[in-house]
Amino acid sequence: MRMKYSEHVHKLGVNVSNKIAPQLLLTLNYDQSKKNGPPFSISSEQIQQYYGEHYQINELINEPATIGSAPELKVTEHVWLLN
Numbered sequence: 380m381r382m383k384y385s386e387h388v389h390k391l392g393v394n395v396s397n398k399i400a401p402q403l404l405l406t407l408n409y410d411q412s413k414k415n416g417p418p419f420s421i422s423s424e425q426i427q428q429y430y431g432e433h434y435q436i437n438e439l440i441n442e443p444a445t446i447g448s449a450p451e452l453k454v455t456e457h458v459w460l461l462n
Contacts, residue, residue, distance in 0.1 A: 385429035
């Protein structure tokens with residue numbers, strides 16, 4: 380499902396002159412053995428796997444975050460620029 384989503388994001392970003400529009404991607408990373416989403420955890424390696432073929436990937440920021448259904452879980456929110 381994630382691969383299909385990343386392909387869909389890429390297709391949405393391609394314009395008529397075949398240039399790819401930059402994308403902003405927000406993700407959460409946490410120990411998924413402690414909470415089995417949603418929201419689902421995604422690692423930086425997975426971001427590279429799904430988007431690396433079409434985009435240069437830059438992490439803009441990462442900060443501690445919480446998930447309302449599991450407030451005790453250690454979560455990091457990441458903001459990525461896909462360019």
